[in-house]
Amino acid sequence: MAIIRTKLCDLLEIEYPIIQGGMAWVSTAELAAAVSEAGGLGIIGTGHATPDWVREQVRLARSLTGKPFGVNVMLRSPYAEEILRVVVEERVPVVTTGAGNPGKYLGELKATGVKVIPVVASVALARRLARSGVDALVAEGMESGGHVGEIGTFPLVPQVVDAVDIPVIAAGGIFDGRGLAAALMLGAQGVQMGTRFMCAAECTIHPRVKEMIIKAGDRDTVVTGRSTGHPVRVLRNKLSQQFEELERRGAPPEELEKLGVGRLRAAMVDGDVEYGSVMAGQVAAMVKKVQPAREIVLEVVQEAARLLASASRWVVSRE
Secondary structure, three states, X not given: OOOOOOHHHHHHOOXXXXXXXXXXXXXXXXXXXXXXXXXXXXXXXXXXXXXXXXXXXXXXXXXXXXXXXXXXXXXXXXXXXXHHHXXXXXXXXXXXXXXXXXXXXXXXHHHOOOEEEEEEOOHHHHHHHHHHOOOOEEEEOOOOOEEOOOOOHHHHHHHHHHHOOOOEEEEOOOOOHHHHHHHHHOXXXXXXXXXXXXXXXXXXOOHHHHHHHHHOOOOOEEEEOHHHOOOEEEEOOHHHHHHHXXXXXXXXXXXXXXXXXXXXXXXXXXXXXXXXXXXXXXXXXXXXXXXXXXXXXXXXHHHHHHHHHOHHHHOOOOO
């Protein structure tokens, strides 16, 4: 079997350049371990979880796989510092971060051998974090689910690649081997995928959420919360309609943010797909079935290898 190996694989000690997104209430130990076992890098999503929960998840993941995995830390969480302490104490090999600058934690993390990979949505932030000494960056385009920036993946990734001298991982709108092949051509060293792994067999989210993703069409996601400064991409439902109506009326950010409290858990854990926040990316429309994480990883890598091997057929030499 043809495989794809990049510098990112060497850095993270993984077989294939595929990282599973660290999604709160979605990326539990079961999913992270399954992706790592398949040769990618599984990530436990912490969101606003407590340090004790994170420690339990890390230990569960370690009982399910002997391969490297990581933890995603939302730096806006009130528990961020304590969770990073758990990461150090449990010797988690990789941390991805979002919603802030991990700079003040880098010294301790790097001293214990933790690889630090922030998620960025702009070139300016990518440059600043690269100078601080992080190991790699996830350049995430606005096609992704959850909290989004303003730049699409195709324009963002090559600009970040040109701006820094560390590995860049492309994210946002990546579903299959075509996405991996395209990301490599843009200069990325690998990809991060979230929405597709929501329909992995090992993902523990409520079956109604998986069913909603599988049924989604190409126009079924919407970005809400732009007026609050924290835009979020979700699948359309009654909650998103309420958000849109309140934003049209000019509701204050406090009222909008109050509407969203607890709504992600309501969807992912309790299965409320009408009034829960079903965060998912635009590739939801491409997801057609539930399948094992190993099958997803191998499909993506094998398709990308085939495409890259045959790419020369498009090149015509004119003497």
